[in-house]
Amino acid sequence: MKKLYLLFLFIIFISLTANSVILLLDDYKYNNYSTNSRSPYYELIDVIKAPGDVIDQFHYPQGLALDMDNNLYIADxxxxxxWKFKDDTFESVVFTDVLLPVxxxxxxxxxxxxxTDEESHSIIEFYTDGKIEKTIGGTLGYRGSNLSYPSGICLKGNFLFLTDRLADNVKKIDTLNKFSTILDESGKESGQLNEPADIWINSKGWIYITNYGNDRVEIFNPDLYYAGKIGERGINLSQFRGPYGITGDIFDNIFVCDSHNGRVQRFSEDGIASATIGEGILKxxxxxxxxxxxxxxxSDVFENKIYVFSPKMFExxxxxxxxxxxxxxxxxxxxxIKIDKNNLNAYYYLAYSFFELESFKDVIRVQKSLKELSPGxxxxxxxxxxVKQINKWEDLD
Structure with a gap:
């Protein structure tokens, strides 16, 4: 009986769906931002600027960090x-005891x-009121606790991981400031480092390093064995010219700043390219x-701006x-819906997704939300x- 009802609903769905494929609700208004990005799933939503060396302006902005309240910190x-920005608006300068923050x-x-401070060859830990907790390193060198040009950092558990760009190595630092060099094979072959710019470690402990001088991302497993690479030199998808910053999201997707190609590339956890972001915008x-x-x-060091892109979650x-x-x-x-609670299209497809999985309580929950939001x-x-069909099934049962 349920199968017949499902067939009946499918026929109704086709008759009500625009072009018999995708329903586009006339009463749903979505803000589309103008962008030249080739990615169909990201849009430019904000720009934090401007160039200069006076208050509320940037000069070569680099590293970025977010705290638990999504306040944004920028290494100017x-x-x-x-800098500290709250809701993409300048709030304060939180730290100045640094020479060349990266x-x-x-x-x-x-x-x-x-x-990381390239000029003082050190890493500084500080509070947002400007108080310094500790300084690590501080001596120019390539081995031990000496640093040449400390660049990217990643905190994982109780350990700080660091790429030392000119030393062609990666260091691991514990809570007692003890250094250990974990990757230090310099060269151009697979797994070798040539000006490693940044490092990111995913939720499973896999290590990704942007190998700036070799135009690729090196991958190591949690035991530090070489596990493969992403990319090669070029301008096409999955190719790089000067890959620099790297980060990831809560799904372990990987984002790489493809600096000289003027874009960010997004990859799945297994290294498959899934989007290019900011082409035609980023320099x-x-x-x-x-x-x-x-x-x-x-961060864009040529434009002296911070660009903010949002994934088109609905799409x-x-x-x-x-x-x-x-x-x-x-x-x-x-x-x-979390990003835009007025996205009626999202509620519609969400309800039908729950229905297809026979999660009927969730269908009813979504319908109630729509009734409160836009009953007409x-x-x-x-x-x-x-919902009416679900109620009929319950009556039959």
């Missing part, structure tokens, strides 16, 4: 200071920030960071729905068909 390298990392455990992206909602911040969720991958569709559609909308009317 050639102005020798660290990368930033926030510690949720201690509430402190770590900054020389240096570092990037992603918040838990998928918002991507990118991604709808694509998964049309591909009948309903579990993934639900994940992205719920994010879309087509989204509510069409979702209400599902």
């Amino acid at each position: 390298s050639k102005n020798s200071r660290i 990368d930033l990392e926030y510690s949720a455990t201690s509430g402190t920030l770590f900054v 020389n992206p240096k570092f990037c960071v992603v918040n838990n909602e998928g918002i991507l911040y990118v 991604i969720g709808r694509k998964y729905y049309m591909d009948k991958d309903f579990k993934k569709a639900i994940k992205f559609l719920e994010y879309a 909308s087509r989204a509510y009317e069409l979702t209400n068909i599902l």
Whole structure:
């Protein structure tokens, strides 16, 4: 009996769907930002600027970090200071006891920030009130606790991981400031380092290093064995010219600043390219960071600006729905609603995704939300068909 009802609903769905494929609700208004990016799933939503060396301006912004409240910290390298922005609006200069700040990392455990300082060959841990907790390194060199040009940093557990760009190595630092060089084979062959710029470690402990001089990303497993690479020199998808900053999101997707190609490339956990972001907008992206909602911040050292891109969660969720991958569709559609609670299309596809998985309580929950939000909308009317059918099934049972 349920199968016959499902067939009946499918026929209704086709008759009500524009072009018999995708329903585009007339009463849904979505803000599309003008962008030349080739990515169909990211849009430019904000620009934090401007060039200069006076208050509220940048001069060669590089490293970026986010705290637990999504406040953004920016390493303003050639102005020798660290900025704090709240809701993408300048709040304060939080630190100035630094010569040439490069990368930033926030510690949720201690509430402190770590900054690499290329000119003083050190790493400085400080609080957001400007108080210094400790300084690590400080002596020019290539081995032990000496640093040449400390660049990218990544905090994982109780350890700080650091790329020393001119030393062609990666160091690991414990809570007692003890250094150990974990990767130090210099060269151009696979797994060898040539000006490693930045490092990111995913949730499973896999290590990704942007190998700036070799135009690729090196991958090492948690036991530090070489596991492969992403990319080669070039201008096409999955190719780089000067890969620099690297970061990841909560799904372990990888974002790489492809600096001389003027874009950010996104890869899946297994290294498959899935998007290019900012082409035609970015000039020389240096570092990037992603918040838990998928918002991507990118520093551009040529433009002296921070560009903010948002994933089009609804577009991604709808694509998964049309591909009948309903579990993934639900994940992205719920994010879309979190970003824009008035996205009626997202509620509609979310309800139908739950229906396809026979999660009927969730269908009813979505329908109730639509009733509160827009009871006269087509989204509510069409979702209400599902609820009525669910009620009939319950009566039959």
